[in-house]
Amino acid sequence: MTETDQRRVVFTRAGIWRGARESLPLWLGMLPFGLVIGVLADAKGMSLLEAVLMSALVYAGAAQLLALELWTDPAPIGAAMVAAFVVNIRMAPMGAALAPWLDRLRGIRLWGTLATLVDHSFALSVQEQRKGGRDAGYLLGVGLGLWASWVAFTALGHLAGSAVRLPPGHPLYFAAVAAFLSIMVGLWRSPRLDLGPWAVAGVVALAANRAGLPAPLPLVLGSFAGAALGAWIELRGRGMPGGAPRRMPREMRRR
């Protein structure tokens, strides 16, 4: 993005509402996951209020799942912190990638919006940015919408307790994968830019998975391997480090 583009970034109530509305279809993907978290929290002896507090404050499904797998009585504070760090460090580059919007925000709008950042709100906002979207409220709206569903489904899962426990392989679990696949369709740019990186991301994640590496590692290794290849492919024709030919003039590099 150029300087002129960044100057037009706004943060409106309408943008927040649009983000919240567009998060609605993703609720279906949150449903089984939230239920599982609620049911698991119940099974680990957490009260309803404790389970709801965890989802409301931490708001990171994979990290909560991992922490609950490690959960003991008394609560394992160190293990919970490690679980949160390992799973959530993937979110560190997301804020940086959204800089064209975030750079124009200050104070509570900036640091509050960052508190709601999740995979889906990031993906939808990147898509929105690529379409020329200028309303940073959209990012907060998607994050808040998904947060509401996350807290509600966790409570529902806890209340229903073991009665809701879906058998493994239940079709409803596919909703999470389906949500990511539909988002990927929107992120696809061209075979030249995306085919190789995505294939590498998938193969590396699969190999790490098969090698028995623990939960967040396949995801982290796969996504960074794919993204690195993507950057190399995109830059090699521009005379950047890691690529040979210098065909493009200097001022075109940043486009």
Added chain:
Amino acid sequence: MTVRWDVLLAILAMTAVTYACRAGGYAILRSIRPPVFVETMLRHLPGALFTAYVTPPLVAGSVPAWVGAAVVVGVQLATRNLSLAICAGVAAVWGTQAVLG
């Protein structure tokens, strides 16, 4: 409806670490201008992240999951409607499981 101190502490610790991941990356990468390669890499991260996320369950998921995935991509391409694509995908998995039963 109780909140025990040890549980509350664990939750607050997770909250602090998670917020540091969410906001810290932006705070640090904002003050230190990353090299062009890193910046380009960040743009490629979302697609790679979601591919890495869906590949293992899809490969492990056998025929119904593959049918569901194909339906999701097809419906999303045709309608650009996220909820329709997700519902169609889940329905396809359900149907295929029932047929193959």
